[in-house]
Structures are given as structure tokens and as C-alpha cells.
Amino acid sequence: MKKRGEDLLQKNAHAVQGLQATGSPSSAIMSVFRVFQQELDTKHDKYERLVKISRDVTIESKRTIFLLHRVTSVQDAEAVLNEADSKLDAVRQKIGQIAKELQGEDIYQFHRAFTPGIQEFVEAASFLHYIRHRSLVSLEEINARLVFVRPEEPPSMDSVEAGPAGALTFQVTPSDYLLGVADLTGELMRLCISSVGNGDIDTPFQLSQFLRQIHDGFFYIGNTGPYEVSKKLHVLRQSLGKVEDACYTLRVRGSEIPKHMLADVFSSRSALIDPDEGPV
Amino acid sequence: MSVTEMFSNLQGFLSADQDVREDIRKVVQTLEQTAREILTVLQSVHQPSGFKEIPAKCARARELFCTVKTHIAQLKTRFPAEQYYRFHEHWRFVLQRLAFLSAFVVYLESENLVTRDEVAQILGIEVVQDKGFHLDLEDYLAGVLIMASELSRLAVNSVTAGDYTRPIRISNFINELDSGFRLLNLKNDPLRKRYDGLKYDVKKIEEVVYDLSIRGLAKEAESVS
Numbered sequence: 001m002k003k004r005g006e007d008l009l010q011k012n013a014h015a016v017q018g019l020q021a022t023g024s025p026s027s028a029i030m031s032v033f034r035v036f037q038q039e040l041d042t043k044h045d046k047y048e049r050l051v052k053i054s055r056d057v058t059i060e061s062k063r064t065i066f067l068l069h070r071v072t073s074v075q076d077a078e079a080v081l082n083e084a085d086s087k088l089d090a091v092r093q094k095i096g097q098i099a100k101e102l103q104g105e106d107i108y109q110f111h112r113a114f115t116p117g118i119q120e121f122v123e124a125a126s127f128l129h130y131i132r133h134r135s136l137v138s139l140e141e142i143n144a145r146l147v148f149v150r151p152e153e154p155p156s157m158d159s160v161e162a163g164p165a166g167a168l169t170f171q172v173t174p175s176d177y178l179l180g181v182a183d184l185t186g187e188l189m190r191l192c193i194s195s196v197g198n199g200d201i202d203t204p205f206q207l208s209q210f211l212r213q214i215h216d217g218f219f220y221i222g223n224t225g226p227y228e229v230s231k232k233l234h235v236l237r238q239s240l241g242k243v244e245d246a247c248y249t250l251r252v253r254g255s256e257i258p259k260h261m262l263a264d265v266f267s268s269r270s271a272l273i274d275p276d277e278g279p280v
Numbered sequence: 281m282s283v284t285e286m287f288s289n290l291q292g293f294l295s296a297d298q299d300v301r302e303d304i305r306k307v308v309q310t311l312e313q314t315a316r317e318i319l320t321v322l323q324s325v326h327q328p329s330g331f332k333e334i335p336a337k338c339a340r341a342r343e344l345f346c347t348v349k350t351h352i353a354q355l356k357t358r359f360p361a362e363q364y365y366r367f368h369e370h371w372r373f374v375l376q377r378l379a380f381l382s383a384f385v386v387y388l389e390s391e392n393l394v395t396r397d398e399v400a401q402i403l404g405i406e407v408v409q410d411k412g413f414h415l416d417l418e419d420y421l422a423g424v425l426i427m428a429s430e431l432s433r434l435a436v437n438s439v440t441a442g443d444y445t446r447p448i449r450i451s452n453f454i455n456e457l458d459s460g461f462r463l464l465n466l467k468n469d470p471l472r473k474r475y476d477g478l479k480y481d482v483k484k485i486e487e488v489v490y491d492l493s494i495r496g497l498a499k500e501a502e503s504v505s
Contacts, residue, residue, distance in 0.1 A: 027456060028393075029393055029456045029457065029459075029460045030456070030459065030460055030463070032393075032395065032460070033460035033461065033463045033464065034463055036417060036421065036463075036464060037463045037464050037465065039417055040417065040418075040464055040465065040466070041465055044465070044467055106362060106363070106364055106365045106366075106409070108363060108364075108365035108366035108368070109364075109365035109368075111365075111366075135283075136283050136286060138281055138286050139286075139289075139290070174290050174293045174294065175294075177290070178290060210283075213282075213283040213284065214283060216283075216284070216287075217283055217284060217286070217287030217290075218287070220284075220287050220288065220291060221287060221290065221291050221294060224291065224294045224295055224298060225294050
């Protein structure tokens with residue numbers, strides 16, 4: 001519907017242009033607006049391209065996260081992690097495209113176009129990092145891996161374009177990082193519940209400790225952060241509550257039930273919990 | 281690095297960001313104040329007595345624009361030049377207002393559409409993004425659209441004041457502006473919304489011209505002049 005409207009507008013514009021070409025000599029105002037038309041179109045095109053790349057980044061990052069959730073139920077965790085690694089590398093290439101589009105631009109001018117993708121990427125990258133190293137990936141570490149070496153270009157006409165050393169970087173903004181980390185906590189909660197289901201008794205406690213640190217961090221920032229951060233704080237609290245509850249049950253029931261039966265108790269419990277309490 | 285350290289780093293960044301925004305807000309407030317003063321000066325052209333004093337009012341407005349220049353010069357020093365769009369929202373509204381005011385002054389003086397360069401010159405800013413604090417194209421266009429609705433008011437009031445030729449000149453001007461805007465492929469954004477109002481301004485002015493011509497007032501005015 002919207003598309004057709006745009007088409008119509010374009011046709012309209014062409015009609016007016018045609019009229020101008022054949023009719024009265026184009027006035028100063030018309031010629032000025034023709035320049036504006038080009039400028040606006042160029043900008044909108046770039047914006048649309050960025051939205052498209054960002055959507056791809058989001059989809060691939062989500063898939064990586066799903067893949068990482070399988071880590072609890074398979075024997076060979078390392079293989080899954082490596083696969084996730086290579087998936088994330090593909091995502092990085094996409095972000096390289098964003099960086100290329102943004103070359104020489106003010107990144108905040110187009111920030112709205114790609115922020116969802118970047119947040120999802122931060123979520124995936126930090127999730128992988130947590131599973132590997134049991135720690136929070138820092139903003140600097142993420143940014144350090146977003147340096148792209150451009151393939152040698154054929155001798156270009158304008159040497160200014162080549163830039164110094166031909167390297168292209170993309171900087172994740174602190175607020176995108178924060179929002180990505182806030183999303184990460186939801187994934188960690190899911191990881192906790194599913195690892196309980198697999199009879200893994202250590203992971204939930206580690207996770208609850210880690211989540212508590214992040215929670216404290218977010219409270220330290222409080223409402224000085226961007227508006228979206230305070231919205232995510234509520235969800236973060238819920239996730240933390242679920243993980244803490246799980247740890248609590250684990251302690252209480254763990255002392256009653258012989259170790260070898262624990263797995264059975266939790267796998268049936270989590271089957272009850274998961275469907276309605278898991279994140280949507 | 282521990283989680284706590286990381287978050288305190290981020291907190292440092294966020295409070296620095298807030299300080300910058302606070303600074304910008306203060307300067308923008310003074311800018312808004314001056315913009316209101318200019319508007320008050322120019323509003324008096326709608327008064328019957330004001331019609332004779334248009335050049336004087338424009339001169340007064342131009343004086344006030346010098347104050348605007350110094351305010352904007354201050355604004356420029358409040359944030360890194362390459363981060364214009366990061367804080368754009370803070371001054372977007374007032375800059376559109378100022379674009380409107382400069383366009384209005386230029387129209388009253390010469391009955392021409394102000395160019396982007398002229399607005400930039402009046403406000404003491406740049407046109408090209410790379411050169412520093414600049415006038416965003418969409419803000420300029422928004423300012424021009426505000427002027428269009430102001431002109432439709434002026435057409436009505438000039439009839440009341442007994443000036444029957446002005447509405448016809450305004451009508452020609454607005455029609456040209458309308459066909460100019462029709463060249464643009466606007467997205468569904470605030471500018472588009474504002475553009476949608478232009479047709480009502482055009483309609484209003486056409487009605488005024490119709491009223492004048494049906495009563496022979498337009499012709500009478502032509503023969504007098």
C-alpha cells in the first residue's frame with residue numbers, strides 16, 4: 001500500500017518534470033528543487049540499504065543464539081561453539097558493509113537504521129563469549145574485532161577515498177552495547193533453565209552470580225542511561241528472579257534427593273516451567 | 281576487567297554525554313528566546329499599520345539575526361563538530377524556526393524564495409555537512425513550509441489592509457513552491473506531514489484571489505498601479 005503511494009509520487013514527479021521540460025522554461029525554484037530531490041533520494045536510498053543490512057544482521061545473530069542454546073544438550077560443545085564463531089564472522093562481514101556505507105558520514109545520522117541489528121549482534125557475541133570464558137565481553141573487545149581490511153581496490157581516481165592504510169572500522173556505541181547486554185540476560189536465563197533440565201548443577205549458580213553482577217551494574221547506571229535502558233531493566237529483574245528461584249529450588253531439593261535422581265526431578269520441573277515462563 | 285569496572289566506565293561515558301546535552305540545552309534556550317523576539321517583530325506586518333513599515337521591520341529582524349549568529353557560534357563550541365547528528369534533536373526545532381524567519385524576511389524584502397546558502401549565511405552556519413555546523417536540507421525545507429502558511433495569512437491580512445495586489449503575487453509564489461515540493465519523493469516523516477499542509481495554504485490563497493477577481497478588485501488594483 002505504502003509502496004504504491006511512493007510509486008504514485010514518483011510518477012507525479014516525472015509528470016511535473018515532463019511538463020517543465022516541454023512547457024514554460026523551468027524557473028529558478030524548480031531547478032533548485034530538482035537538486036533537493038536528488039539529495040533527498042540519495043539519503044533515503046542509503047538509509048534503506050542500511051535497514052536491509054541491519055535486518056540480515058539481526059536474523060543471522062538470532063540464529064547464532066539459537067545454535068548456542070543447543071550447547072547444553074550435545075556432547076561436543078566445542079564443535080557448536082566453533083560453528084557459532086564462523087556464523088558470527090559472517091555477521092561481522094555484514095557489519096563491514098554497514099561500515100562501508102557509513103564511510104565519510106556522520107554515523108548518528110543513520111543510527112536508527114542499523115541499531116536493532118547491532119544490538120542483536122552484541123547479544124550474540126556476548127553470549128558466545130560468556131559460554132566460552134564465563135565473563136562479560138567488553139565494549140572494547142567487541143569493537144576491536146570490527147576492523148575490516150578492505151580488499152585492494154583498483155587504482156582509484158580519487159586518492160582521498162582510499163583512506164589511511166585501507167582499514168575500515170565500526171564502533172558500537174555504548175548505548176547499543178548496553179541494550180545488547182540487557183538482552184543477553186534473557187538468553188542467560190534460558191540457558192540456566194535448560195542446563196538445570198540437563199542435570200547441570202554448577203551452571204545455574206554461576207549464572208545467578210553473573211546475572212546479579214550485571215543487574216547491579218544496570219542499577220548503578222540507573223536512569224542516567226538512554227530511555228530504552230530503563231525499559232529493559234524491568235525484564236532484567238524478572239530474568240534474575242527466575243534464575244534465583246531456580247537456584248533456590250536446587251538447594252532445597254538438592255539436600256533431600258539423592259544426587260543421581262536430581263536430574264530426573266529437574267527435567268520434569270523445567271518441562272513444566274519452560275512453556276509458559278520462557279521468553280517469548 | 282570485572283563487570284563492575286565495565287559498568288562504571290559506561291557510566292562515565294553516559295554522564296559525560298548528559299553534561300554535553302545540558303550545555304546544548306542552555307544555549308538552545310537562548311536561541312529560542314531570540315527566535316521568539318524576531319517572530320514578534322515580524323508578526324506586526326499583519327497589522328494594517330505594519331504594511332507600510334515592512335522595510336523597517338525587516339531591518340530590525342536582521343539586527344536580531346546578529347544575536348542569533350553569536351548564539352550559534354556558542355552552540356558550535358559545545359560539542360565535537362563531527363557529532364552533529366548525535367545531538368541534532370536538540371536544535372532541530374529552533375533551527376527550522378530560524379530558517380522560517382530568515383525565509384520570511386527575505387520574502388518580505390525581495391519576494392523571492394530564500395536559498396539554502398542565504399539562510400546559512402544569515403545564521404552564520406554552513407551548507408555542506410563536511411564544513412561543520414550546517415543546515416540540514418530537511419530543516420531548511422520545513423522552514424520554507426512554515427513560511428508558506430504564514431504567507432497565506434499575510435494574503436488575507438493584506439486584503440484587509442487594502443493591498444489588493446499582494447495576494448496575487450503571493451499566489452504565484454506559493455504555486456511555484458507547491459510544484460517545487462511536488463518534485464520531492466518524501467518519506468513518511470515529519471517533513472511529509474508538514475508538506476501535506478501546504479495544499480491548504482494554496483487553497484486558502486486561491487480563495488482570496490478568487491474573491492478579489494470576482495469583485496473586480498484585482499483589476500482595479502492593476503489599473504491603479
